[in-house]
Amino acid sequence: MNKGQINLRQIIGRIGLWLAVFVIVSPAILFFLWMASLSLKFEVDNAAYPPVFIPERFAWKNYADVLASNRFLTYFVNSLVVTGSATLLALVVGVPAGYGIARMAAHKSAIVILIARITPGLSYLIPLFLMFQWLGLLGTLVPQIIIHLVVTVPIVIWIMIGYFETTPIELEEAALIDGATRWQVFRHVALPIARPGIAVAFILAVIFSWNNFVFGIVLAGRETRTLPVAVYNMISFDQLSWGPLAAAALIVTFPVLLLTVFAQRQIVAGLTAGAVKGG
């Protein structure tokens, strides 16, 4: 690394690299910038040709309109309840399961997770839809919480198996010899070490549950829609102007985008380890 010897070839290589980076990243960046632009323009600017990229006046009222519409808050709370419950339940049953499977080296049980991974989300919906109908649960959020477990439980189990397989077993054995029960070992030795793995499982479960759409369109009624379903219904019925639509879309996906930037390392680790996505 002799800095005095930067020759022409290296400079060209550097420029080429930056050009390649620019070409690769720009579809993503330009898309989200355009999304923001659409959401901040008045109807006049959104219907203009050639398109206006940065308008003279920002239409902040698009956001105000979406947030002020009386059902939006309900849908936001619905999304929080469904994603929150489905993720917490998945952690409660999935983290111990991942531990047990890893320690028993029961690798064959992972086949169930793989089948869950391959199965189209709609094929869970048909029988569970009937079940919920029979149980009279369809007007509530319970069916969506339960069916979101189809997404979150396999993610959590899969990631936790992988994580517990890498944590050292010696400490646990020492604790067992000292007279701790298996539960105590799990609770006080294994679990604290596994915190980073739990964070990965938590983040991915939250994102894929939050984004889920297919379960909602079948199971959600007028009062029980989650945000993705609410946005979809805006396209078909309520809204025809682009500004508020784009604003709603951005509001729905903004928490996820924020999480992607700030928890990038966990997301990358989780996706490359398990590459599980539900639905």
Next chain:
Amino acid sequence: MSAIIRANRAAAPSDAAPEKELRPPSYWPFVVPALIVVIAIIIFPWVFTIWMSLNEWKVGSPTTFVGLSNYLRLTSDPRFLEAVGHTMVYTVLSVLLPLVLGTLAAVVFHQKFAGRGFLRALFIMPMMATPVAIALVWTMMFHPQLGVLNYLLSLVGIPPQLWVFHPATVIPSLVLVETWQWTPLVMLIVLGGLAAIPAEPYESAQIDGASFWQVFRFITLPLIMPFLFIAGMIRMIDAVKSFDIIFAITQGGPGSASETINIYLYSVAFTYYDLGYGSAIAVVFFLLIVALAAVMLYMRQRMLWTEIASGA
């Protein structure tokens, strides 16, 4: 005193090592809650789906056992067969394009440059963002008169397209969205593969004066092949099942030009409420995915054999 000690012994096996050999199921209590959940929401629906597929089962009318007739009906359902064709075209394109572009992106992201972490976060945003929200914006961008894509085409002198509004261009347009969305996943998996390659082969290639392309073709590509295969497999499974993007942008239209198996399954089960027939479609759909995965595994295996054969 001795009773307490004995009780302690019983509760906590202090001589764990030999006892562990004898009682391997001692970890079962950890797994049982998850097992119950998995049986309730994954295994039970599966068994029930198979049972329903053997019945004439419509919402609001009595069910009758009809054996395999739902499956027979599939073989002569033109809309289903058409959907299979659409799914195949959609899947092949949605596997190949992200594989090629994702590998290129991985090679670039494998280099060191300032702001790499942040730029990588921006790059993976499309696959993390809420699909419906994305679909909504793409729909606006595809708009023939007001959409920004036709404007961009006009800048380079290409006439305006109808994108998702014409039967001939709808699937390629949807594949464009799918590729934009899922190239990052391929990139991440291949990037993991690149990180695992040792430096030695590159050093000796540099000494031998190999070109960039030669290095890529004869060193990098063979070494990342296992990762490309995994990425291709995951991509195939997701592309076959793709639902959100297609449903939110076209609902399978115009006409039925972009109706894939999954979209058709939705219509049968939840528009016509023909649950028996829908279940049969779900079963065949699942078997089709398994079959595709098996074909890919077989091809991979053959590739390995020929490699070994040519190496020997």
